[in-house]
Amino acid sequence: MAFTIAIDGPAAAGKGTISRAVALHFGFAHLDTGLLYRATGRRTLDGTDPVEAALTLRPEDLDAEDLRSPDVAQAASRVAAIPEVRQALLDYQRAFASRAGGAVLDGRDIGTVICPDADVKLFVTASDDVRARRRHKELCEKGHDVSFLEVLEDLRQRDARDSARAAAPLKPASDAITLDTSSMSIDEAVDQAIESIQTAL
Numbered sequence: 001m002a003f004t005i006a007i008d009g010p011a012a013a014g015k016g017t018i019s020r021a022v023a024l025h026f027g028f029a030h031l032d033t034g035l036l037y038r039a040t041g042r043r044t045l046d047g048t049d050p051v052e053a054a055l056t057l058r059p060e061d062l063d064a065e066d067l068r069s070p071d072v073a074q075a076a077s078r079v080a081a082i083p084e085v086r087q088a089l090l091d092y093q094r095a096f097a098s099r100a101g102g103a104v105l106d107g108r109d110i111g112t113v114i115c116p117d118a119d120v121k122l123f124v125t126a127s128d129d130v131r132a133r134r135r136h137k138e139l140c141e142k143g144h145d146v147s148f149l150e151v152l153e154d155l156r157q158r159d160a161r162d163s164a165r166a167a168a169p170l171k172p173a174s175d176a177i178t179l180d181t182s183s184m185s186i187d188e189a190v191d192q193a194i195e196s197i198q199t200a201l
């Protein structure tokens with residue numbers, strides 16, 4: 001039987017790092033579902049219609065170079081509010097979740113909409129300040145010329161849009177375990193996540 005772990009939370013809370021480490025620990029496949037929205041959003045920057053962009057998304061679009069940029073993040077959050085875009089990306093995510101051997105999916109609506117029956121659900125969060133610091137460091141290391149305040153503003157805007165939208169808003173599933181990583185190192189957050197999952201198994 002397929003085993004599914006759903007990891008949701010706001011932008012830059014540490015979901016990606018935790019999900020990759022959890023997948024490695026349990027030997028499961030990992031899908032960063034934000035990449036699907038980022039790749040879709042990026043294509044709309046060239047003038048492609050959002051629904052068309054989602055329906056015709058190709059695997060190589062997920063490898064595009066600037067998917068991590070703040071502009072693409074904003075475009076992702078805008079297209080993610082369109083129900084037809086979410087619908088177009090649904091089957092791929094569900095198929096991934098049900099693959100044999102286990103899967104970890106991270107995003108905003110994995111525990112609520114994509115995999116409401118996931119075996120374990122985590123909601124990873126951290127204060128705005130901590131999240132912006134982490135993302136700012138990450139972007140600077142990748143060579144993006146962006147200020148701390150711009151990063152903070154980007155995260156706040158996206159979280160507000162992601163939480164307020166009618167279609168699959170960002171919120172913890174009622175049966176999710178919340179992990180606040182504000183005062184944890186990345187290693188501590190990963191250890192806590194693995195412990196929570198093991199306890200829940």
Ligand code: C5P
Binds near residue numbers: 107
């Ligand atoms: O996780 P990441 O920051 O890469 O996601 C980019 C954007 O994609 C989010 O701000 C959100 O609007 C959207 N997203 C979503 N549902 C998901 C994953 C991401 O709406 N499952």
